[in-house]
Amino acid sequence: MKEHKIAVIAGDGIGPEVLAEGVKVLNRISELDRTFRFQFTNFPWGCEYYLKYGRMMADDGIEQLKAFDAIFLGAVGYPGVPDHISLWDLLLVIRKSFDQYVNLRPVKLLKGAPCPLKDVKQEDIDMLFIRENSEGEYAGSGSWLFKGKPNEVVIQDGVFSRVGCERIIRYAFEVARAQKKTLSSISKGNALNYSMVFWDQIFKEISEEYPDVETHSYLVDAASMFMVKDPKRFQIVVTSNLFGDILTDLGAAISGGMGLAAGANLNPERKYPSMFEPIHGSAPDIAGQGTANPLAAIWSASQMLEFFGHKEWADRLIAIIEEILSEKRVLTPDLGGTATTQQVGNEVVRKLSRS
Numbered sequence: 001m002k003e004h005k006i007a008v009i010a011g012d013g014i015g016p017e018v019l020a021e022g023v024k025v026l027n028r029i030s031e032l033d034r035t036f037r038f039q040f041t042n043f044p045w046g047c048e049y050y051l052k053y054g055r056m057m058a059d060d061g062i063e064q065l066k067a068f069d070a071i072f073l074g075a076v077g078y079p080g081v082p083d084h085i086s087l088w089d090l091l092l093v094i095r096k097s098f099d100q101y102v103n104l105r106p107v108k109l110l111k112g113a114p115c116p117l118k119d120v121k122q123e124d125i126d127m128l129f130i131r132e133n134s135e136g137e138y139a140g141s142g143s144w145l146f147k148g149k150p151n152e153v154v155i156q157d158g159v160f161s162r163v164g165c166e167r168i169i170r171y172a173f174e175v176a177r178a179q180k181k182t183l184s185s186i187s188k189g190n191a192l193n194y195s196m197v198f199w200d201q202i203f204k205e206i207s208e209e210y211p212d213v214e215t216h217s218y219l220v221d222a223a224s225m226f227m228v229k230d231p232k233r234f235q236i237v238v239t240s241n242l243f244g245d246i247l248t249d250l251g252a253a254i255s256g257g258m259g260l261a262a263g264a265n266l267n268p269e270r271k272y273p274s275m276f277e278p279i280h281g282s283a284p285d286i287a288g289q290g291t292a293n294p295l296a297a298i299w300s301a302s303q304m305l306e307f308f309g310h311k312e313w314a315d316r317l318i319a320i321i322e323e324i325l326s327e328k329r330v331l332t333p334d335l336g337g338t339a340t341t342q343q344v345g346n347e348v349v350r351k352l353s354r355s
């Protein structure tokens, strides 16, 4: 029997609440399938750990994680620990150390999911964001000069390497070609006269290798407007780290909310573990109430199944999420229901067991 070794970093706030349901669902799938199983190892890292030990993860945390086939992460960050510390010392250091340069974020309106946009059909919102996840505006490069003095200056560099841009753009072209979809690049070359001009140039260069793929280029301000006014024009989308972060929260808003937004941080070469996580944060405003929506985490679990080659189970999970959304019987408050996080997880398990 094949065994997938998964490091579980439940993290902070609603992270542990939603991840427990994701793990429950994955365990049930492996019981039903019987050709593979999961071995989960829990790591207690996060803000509570930081308050106890003064660090977000064990000193050799990255070394420890290397041994796993994948990481399943809930959310990181909580009031009491500065966000730039909690995120840089846990989530971002994992993405970077494991060269998870592809961040796959579906922005897809599932059947039965609520949509705040007028005159939009379900099939009109069906995008896949491919976010650059290793450099760009998140390179972590800069300086803080003359701290506390009147002439204080901070510099935050955007770092766009040729290798970094080429590999993410090429990855996006491969996906667009395989899925026979259009590819839109979102950038900002009119104002960011080095980084985004370079990005646009590389997008154009690589597009010449893929004459079969229809391409579009948008400025990020117009793209955000079109995502709301005419979302069907986007299919596969490739964009930079920061733009991808912002646009996928907008994407969540038009496709059912943060409780339904999934993401995968991939190291496509599989040299290092990839990481699967809902795109939402620790939601301190609802943490501890047992009402967080676990469907985003469960959708991320579906992405993990697909990554491991269990495409049928991945699709089955999405179909079950759609059933739950359409029936509207067992939904958490963000989707207008009164169910708890656990009840939604149990409902997914019940529907799996029936199939």
Ligand code: NAD
Pocket: 014, 018, 074, 075, 076, 077, 078, 079, 083, 087, 091, 258, 259, 260, 277, 278, 279, 280, 281, 282, 283, 284, 285, 286, 291, 292, 293, 294, 296, 334
């Ligand atoms: P957030 O995503 O945690 O919450 C934004 C809003 O969405 C809140 O009103 C919250 O209640 C709601 N929400 C989010 N997930 C939900 C779910 N599953 N079910 C129902 N409602 C949900 O964003 P924030 O409030 O800006 O950030 C809170 C903390 O999380 C910060 O410390 C931030 O840095 C961190 N953060 C972490 C990650 C991550 O670990 N991947 C992502 C984003 C933010």
Ligand code: IPM
Pocket: 087, 091, 092, 245, 279
């Ligand atoms: C996300 C989050 C992270 C990001 C933060 C918490 C660093 O917002 O995964 O979308 O910006 O990548």
Ligand code: MN
Pocket: 245, 246, 249, 279
């Ligand atoms: Mn984000």
